[in-house]
Amino acid sequence: MELTWVAVAGAFLLASFVKGTTAMGFPLIATPMVAMLVDINTFIRPRLYIMDAIEAMEGNGPRSGHPRAMNFLLFSTDPVALDSIACRMIDLNPEFVPTSKPGEQAGLGTYHYENIELLGDSLDSFIVKDFLVERSPPVHNAGGRLRGFLRNRLTPRPVIDPDLCDRCGTCIAICPVGSTALDWMRHEAGKVPRLDYNRCIRCYCCQETCPRGAVTVRSPLLGRLVFRK
Ligand code: SF4
Numbered sequence: 028m029e030l031t032w033v034a035v036a037g038a039f040l041l042a043s044f045v046k047g048t049t050a051m052g053f054p055l056i057a058t059p060m061v062a063m064l065v066d067i068n069t070f071i072r073p074r075l076y077i078m079d080a081i082e083a084m085e086g087n088g089p090r091s092g093h094p095r096a097m098n099f100l101l102f103s104t105d106p107v108a109l110d111s112i113a114c115r116m117i118d119l120n121p122e123f124v125p126t127s128k129p130g131e132q133a134g135l136g137t138y139h140y141e142n143i144e145l146l147g148d149s150l151d152s153f154i155v156k157d158f159l160v161e162r163s164p165p166v167h168n169a170g171g172r173l174r175g176f177l178r179n180r181l182t183p184r185p186v187i188d189p190d191l192c193d194r195c196g197t198c199i200a201i202c203p204v205g206s207t208a209l210d211w212m213r214h215e216a217g218k219v220p221r222l223d224y225n226r227c228i229r230c231y232c233c234q235e236t237c238p239r240g241a242v243t244v245r246s247p248l249l250g251r252l253v254f255r256k
């Protein structure tokens with residue numbers, strides 16, 4: 028399922044939780060994005076948020092994920108609650124969604140299940156426990172060396188599959204950091220691009236835009252141990 032808060036469209040959808048991109052993944056760079064989403068929603072205050080999950084996306088989204096029939100629609104005046112219920116339907120702790128706590132603190136709603144009033148069908152028949160989604164808490168920005176340490180050891184990183192990569196260079200063109208993070212790295216164009224994880228900010232644009240689905244996002248060993256994945 029692709030969850031992202033989209034204030035303009037009137038829905039909070041959190042891209043960070045498609046498996047690859049914890050998007051929305053995105054944990055280490057999440058803080059400015061979260062603040063922006065909360066600010067926009069606080070300013071615009073949409074009257075109704077809608078999540079269409081008749082057919083959701085799981086796995087390596089938002090571009091290379093797989094469709095998964097979930098067969099539900101959610102409507103809410105509370106975007107935080109809407110995301111919280113969506114999390115429940117995929118057996119995901121809503122506190123792992125970077126916008127849950129800041130959204131609640133900003134007065135946009137609540138992610139606490141006991142405070143949410145549900146109308147309509149029972150949730151139980153919709154819950155998909157094996158939904159492929161990143162299940163780790165957000166790691167917010169830290170400063171200096173600590174940030175680098177956390178990023179390199181805990182945060183999922185993009186990895187290129189040389190067998191799938193057709194050397195098109197799309198990822199290099201889209202990388203916001205530029206050639207210091209992702210480039211041919213003095214190799215001739217025509218070889219698989221190389222990543223410098225000390226420069227990469229984990230925006231996952233390369234993963235999103237790769238037309239071949241050659242970029243996946245994988246957690247380092249320590250991250251898997253810490254988050255038990
Ligand atoms: S966008 Fe994908 S296929 Fe193209 S060079 Fe990058 S990793 Fe390879």
Ligand code: SF4
Pocket residue numbers: 185198201202203204205208209222226227228229230231232233234
């Ligand atoms: S994740 Fe972002 S910063 Fe890192 S290599 Fe990919 S596009 Fe560049």
